[in-house]
Amino acid sequence: MRLKLLTSILLTTSLLSACGGSNSDDGTDTSPDGGTPPDGGTPPSSFNHQITGNVIHMGAIAGADVCVDLDQNGQCGESEPSSTTDSDGLYQIDWQSEHEQPIYDLIATWVQISQSLSKPSPLKAAIKPELSLHGVDANNSVISNGEAKLMAAQEHNGAINSLTNIEFQRIDRMRQASETPLDIATERLFLIALLHTIYDRGEADTYQLSAAQSVDVNFQNTYKLHQYIDALIGNQLTDYLAVDDVMSMGKEQLKQLVSDSGMETQAYLDSDPMEIRFLVNNALLAQGYIETPIDQKIMSADDWQVITTNFLEDEQQPSKFNLAPAKINNFFTLDYGDPALSFTGSINDGKVWGQVIATDDATAQIEECWNTDMGKWINPDRDDQGYQPHAIKFINNKLQTVYSGTNVPVTVEFTKYQSNGSDWQAILSTTPAALQLSTLNWPTVVYRYTIEQAEDVMCRVQDDFNVWPMPAHQDPLRLTTTDIARLFWPSFYPHDIEVDENTKRISIDITGEKETYEWSLQTSPSGQSMIQIKQVDLPAKFAEFILPDHYLIVGADIIEITLNEAMGYGTKNDYLNITYNGEEDGFNQRFYQHLSSLVTTTQP
Structure with missing residues (x-):
């Protein structure tokens, strides 16, 4: 040092x-x-x-x-x-x-x-x-x-x-x-x-x-960074000069972080950047000042063990709670320690409804996903396709892996909250009053997570996917709305269906209820043409949450696929996705009993 x-x-x-x-x-x-x-x-x-x-x-x-x-x-x-x-x-x-x-x-x-x-x-x-x-x-x-x-x-x-x-x-x-x-x-x-x-x-x-010299911009920015590090470390270490040692070794990296942010030094520090916390913590570890994270916000080995047991390995004790925003009725899902069961529900007119559903469907279909690098469909549970699973990496507060069967990066970022801290209490105050989440005695640490998927991934049911024949021309660019209507709604075509070639919309009369769909031709992750069909006449509050259907064009065939679109951290930041140590003080069962007691007897 x-x-x-x-x-x-x-x-x-x-x-x-x-x-x-x-x-x-x-x-x-x-x-x-x-x-x-x-x-x-x-x-x-x-x-x-x-x-x-x-x-x-x-x-x-x-x-x-x-x-x-x-x-x-x-x-x-x-x-x-x-x-x-x-x-x-x-x-x-x-x-x-x-x-x-x-x-x-x-x-x-x-x-x-x-x-x-x-x-x-x-x-x-x-x-x-x-x-x-x-x-x-x-x-x-x-x-x-x-x-x-x-x-x-x-x-x-x-x-x-x-x-x-x-x-x-x-x-x-x-x-x-x-x-x-x-x-x-x-x-x-x-x-x-x-x-x-x-x-x-x-x-x-x-x-x-x-x-x-004291008003020189470089001096002032250095001084602000130095004092910030001093505040982060404080008197937590017995070494009197640890702050200055870290600042001396990491000064250029700190300044680069400020530069990369595109902000002034003052504004950047006011944002309480986690990047600096990581840099300081890693420097203290590398220089032998500490053996475990000094900052409560930084994930430790014990934290990652909690994540592994309660978040990653669903066959152990899945302990997760996901809450959607009010615009879709605060739909929620609770995994409360039983790999075979989940409690799901929502809030309607201020009342909670919910039910336990089975999640271990023995008839679940086996899925395979397109691996762009290998140029073929991969079932990650098979060992005869040459696919090597990627090891999970834990870096700072991020879990880095890939979408199963592919090489598409997936990053899960965790934010740690002390359950008795003001930050977590502030989050609870924004949750629906009907769920009464602030009355729960939460585990000591709660982890909120967001997921980033770098690219689109397409998957299909292995050996049992639906197939439709391409029209005789077998040219994706010559597909018409009439072709789409004839292919996917044969029982309604042509008498109970309306086709608009200009808008690429199809309206279907189903027992007096009309549904309208719109199709488009897109490029799939494999580079092949792909058909997307989406219902467009839904209420506005549900429209953005209804996933479209996708069909891959492979020569003379059209096969049904699932497209898992790329997502960023901010895509669903109005969701509350959390995990925790579900065994602490029997929290999994207490949480389940809490939600169950709130469910109204009359379901919508």
Whole structure:
């Protein structure tokens, strides 16, 4: 980890030449009569001291109150020497002390009136409440509630700025842990090398920051990222410089994430991006700081075991709940631990109806899907077709696999919620009141998931698919609406059917009820022509949820297929799809009994 910085440290140790506590280079002057008189007379009872310096934070800070914190309690006492910065952020403090070389810290405070700085910092805006449960100090930002505060150790020629404040936070933590002066000095040597790298200080003194440098866009963006990482990690680790180590190693990757987002750094951090959480967590793992995820939002090995048992392996204890939006009557499905049964229902006029259905249909047809790379239909349960199943990968919060029998990528992304957290409670508050989901005692962790399928996949019933003959011309481009009507509705054609060649629509009179369908010619995943037929006269709220029928044209035959269309994360984000540890406190059965008790006796 930080041992690789040894060379850099050796090159920069001169920057901490006053680390031993001497005031000779820190802006402090003793009076001519200080020290032991040459003639051996009585030593002076007091010494004169002077500190000159500046206060810099996103520019020079005018009107800041600066004090010498002699008792090092982090506060400016009434009796402690103080001064105020001028328009250039400069200050001077003169005082007398009975100590020739006093030990102290420097504190600068001011009221922040600038609108851009009075807003919560990216860390405060992005940090989530649950992080505080793990010891994250969310108040490390310079500005809080309109009040700003910077601190500095005494060895920096009176400089008080963003970088001295970072150093002081580390020093203060080490002091509270009662580290020895030697250990503190050693860690400060490591820190100066890290900060030098993070902020590209070149040949400059790391802690001597000018007003112009502090408003440089690159410096500010780096500082925001650094503080964000600080808020994520906080004091969860015993290593005092883990934050800075991670920032030093991952700075370029962090900046690339911001660039890829197309957002300004501030806006990107305000979005609380999971990508940064993953990067930080993986860096901590790689550098040996942690063995399991530090962030509650990141999936651990235990989480993936829950997913494997309750989500992936349906033959074990399927534990899933899927809830559709109100526009389709909040249709829901509950898998409650029995691989052979599901509880399904919906909400009509504020009332819940539902029933248990069998899911282990022994007569279920065997399906095979088109594998584009292999150029043939594949049944993944067969081992004589040359198809090699893909191993499932768990990367960050994503499960990566392929559509069974194909090489089409499928990604399932999980979002972790602590069931007692505000985020999960907010989700429950948006669910239908009739389901009373907020009254349940949920498992400790709930996982919401979304699915992304990269490409369309077509499948058919193995050896038993329906087949229709192509018209005599056997040319997909010459197909007419009349051809479609004659092929698929022979018992209605021609007397009980209306054909509109212009709109490619077919209307069928079924016992006085008319149904209208529209067909189109498309290209299938295999590159062959494919017929799509969809009913178009359904109520608007159902139209988008009715799947069309598909038929593949293969030479002289038309065969029935199922087209599983590609989907993205945002396609059905109004659905609530969740899984959990169904065995925890018997939740599967409790959930089933809860929904069963809500079902009205009169079903629609």
